[in-house]
Amino acid sequence: MTDYVGTQSCGDGASETVPSDDIPESLGESLSTTTGTSDPEMLIGAEDDSLIPTTVDIQRVFQEGRETWTQFVNLAKSLPPNSVPAGLADPSVMLKDIPALPKKLPKRGILTGQPVWYISNPEHQDARQDGEWNSEHVRGQQKDFILSAPGPIECTMSSRPDFVYFGHASQSRDRPPAPPEGVSLLTLCWSYIISARFAELKGMNLVYTSNFIRPRISRRPLAKRDNIALRFESPVSHQFIRWLCAILAPKPGWCGEKGDTLPWAAFCSGDSRTRLSEDPTTGQFIISLDQPISFGSNVPPPTSDQATDFLIELCTRDGLGPAKSSDGKAEVLSPPTAAFFAALAIPFYQHVKLRPQFPIPALKRRKIDPAQLEPLRQYVTDLRYYMTLSLHPRTLGSVIWSIFWQPEIECNLVSPWLSAIFSVIRPIIRSCNLALLAKTFAFRRPRVALWWLGIFLLGNPTPLNWIATYLETLEERFGFGSMAPPDVSAAAWVGSPQSFLDDDMLREYTNRTDLVPRADILRIRHDLRLRDSASLPLSWRPFGSFSKSSVELELWPLLECGIPRRYLHWEWWVKADQGLVRDTQLGFQKDTGRFTKDVPDRLEMVRASDHGVVDDIKLIPSKNSTLRMMSYCLMDASGDRGADISAVVGSNSHRWLKGWRGLE
Incomplete structure (x- = not known):
């Protein structure tokens, strides 16, 4: 049973009583301070210190970070509603070298895989290959993919008048625009299509449950407030109606055989405030027909291809298709x-225990040419690539949080960089304008931003609080373990x-006397321990350098050749009758010859003319990043802690080292 306690709000907007498990942390005035376990100290510059940056560098990074992100926000504001920068309306820009799932999957359990890297081996130039073994092809860290979910994710609708684009809107002139039409309805359609394709890879049948919408017979359109009414006139496919009655039911209307739940399975129960409403059907779908039809008791659910046909039929009927952009700078998101x-973000929501929240759509009956919707079939053809990253939420976590990473920012300057970002996007977060934030991210890192877009489109505003927390602490959720490490x-x-x-x-x-940047030393050490899963990798650039003569000899050959590590392919290990079978996948670009290259990251920093007064800057991001760098410096190429901290810092008593367990 759900208890109703408290209110949910965004910024200064309206609030309402909501289920206690739906209440995100405050997104209002609390954004100006960090709560929880964060350190209240501020970052204060120091001259000639081995760890603490100078005041000049702190001011420079903050001002340039603010200029850089202000540019992204201004570009985002220049886009029309429901649009993205040109080139991003095609989801395949996210794929590049993502490997496809195997064509045959085990019905249950986990799927294991690992990358294969090229790492130069200068000491074995004359004998690199021995049959199938190549000393320069090195396997990396293993990943386990869970092939099922504990249950379908429950989505809700909101009849709130201020619940619009992606989330809760504030009462202001900057109120977000209306969402793409029918996004809730169509997300449930894609939830089924992706699940059906996944079930086909597993050799599993889908079945209808006893839960389904009972169509109403009416000669006229139903005009029912706070519901989503879909009306169909004869002739209409019985299979099509039966499918809609199942996927739009307020309880799970379909599942895998033997009750299995697929990772993308979802259902919509209606308005999150239903228990307080006089009408228990508020926020639910209603299907009406002009003539009665009967459903056979043993009619199987559609395949992924058949369901795609139904999706196109539905979009054609309600005009839910692509629209042309007014210029070459933006594309309207269909x-x-x-x-x-x-739908691709559903497993991520499952992992972090969020509930999708949609506004009640206002569907407008208008037909479009079904030929405009043919690109949707390509999405289904490519699903084995999309599903790989979607299926592994922790890996996806590393992708989405890299939106804030900047190549040249050194560990001890992370605080002013993140503080600058927060100073720019704080108003967006306070207003819960998920649409504007998604566009801002799209101008920053397009391939990363599209995954954020999916998360935002599911409508729960809680990730905004995680962003605020991350920008002040480098940890998005206290007590859960960060998903941000690279x-x-x-x-x-x-x-x-x-x-x-x-x-x-x-x-x-x-x-022998060359000075080697610490970043190059740590990168090569990492390359020699690619299977290591005991320690979290470091994102931000290490600072300082060492004489080559003080570096362990194992690193010298790689330091001298200057050849970087290179990704080759992915290997799945699939359970079969004959044992584990290796399935090598080269990735989307090599398999299909398709890849959009003209959507690059924008990682150049905008130089600021004024390096004057800056905001108060939290100490913890810079301090924690620097201490993690220290921990890496103490670990040699074999993984042993062999260095003296005084050789790295110059002293064992630096104030940043007080209480640090890395000295133990």
């Missing part, structure tokens, strides 16, 4: 494409770097 992004495999898949580990190191250090 409702079925927006819903596709949202993943070199995910960076290669998506084509957007996440850390200094993804840099190309081209310089050769041939002399």
